Amino acid sequence: MKKVFVCVALFYIFVSSTLAQGVNDPTVWRYEVHKKNTNQYELAFVVKLNEGWHIFSQKAGDEMLIPPSFHFDKNNAVKFVGKVIEQGKLKTEKMEGVDHPVRYYEGIVTFSQLVQTKSGTKIMGEHEYQVCNNNMCLPPKKKKFEFIIKD
Template sequence: MKWFKVMLTVCFSFLAVAGYSQMTMDKSAWTFEAKKKSGNQYELITHLKLEKGWHIYAMKPGGDGTLIAPSITYNANPAVKLTGTVKEKGKLISQNLEGIKGKVNMYSGTVDYVQTATITGPTTITGSYEYQICNDMMCLPPTTKQFKVAVK
């Protein structure tokens, strides 16, 4: 009988944890655009909107080296030449967080990730982005998703 009680407790504990993790949905919305600047010069912009109370670490998150920074990767495309690196645009928050040594850099609300590119004709740009978002209580698991942007 004792074995049955232990197994029952373990099963209920597992179900409670699984149910809670499924209830916590991704609180981020990502959109993508190719904005023509002049001639063949474009900005490939990734827009991120986070629900209130959630944040994403900066690409250079600071802290103690354990934080997961977002990244955007563009697949090779003969019609696209990337210039420089992805730049973040938003209101950077730098603060100390409990349990992490050093200042932590992050964004809440909205942030844009901008990549400059030369595009030599109509094409579709593809790639992936990896990120992790957090609130004051927890971080969701790191996520990798694919994207596609048509340039006419």
């Protein structure tokens, strides 16, 4: 039964990816720095999704889903405090063909990472995400980012 589900899921992903080639990315990303206190800053990844589209939570609910991930280039001048957290209106729903409830966001979502560093530091990296609507999921997309810490 699991093999059948995997085959159906792979077929669905292939067909969705093929159809999605002509669809523009329904997201707009902003990258913001907010000073919290002396040498502590919040790096904010703010995404606005077009109507009808959603992005998964980092804890999407099933291993076949592709949650957002954030990868920072090595920088000895930066100390990461905790993990990336998410803020937005979280929705949890049961999806056909998925064993566990799926967690996702619509509208505007902020993913943020606290760091300790000093003014003038440049923090770079890449994040990956996938967006879906009720009919299809677009192929995963990677975007580079750069934060410049200023007081």
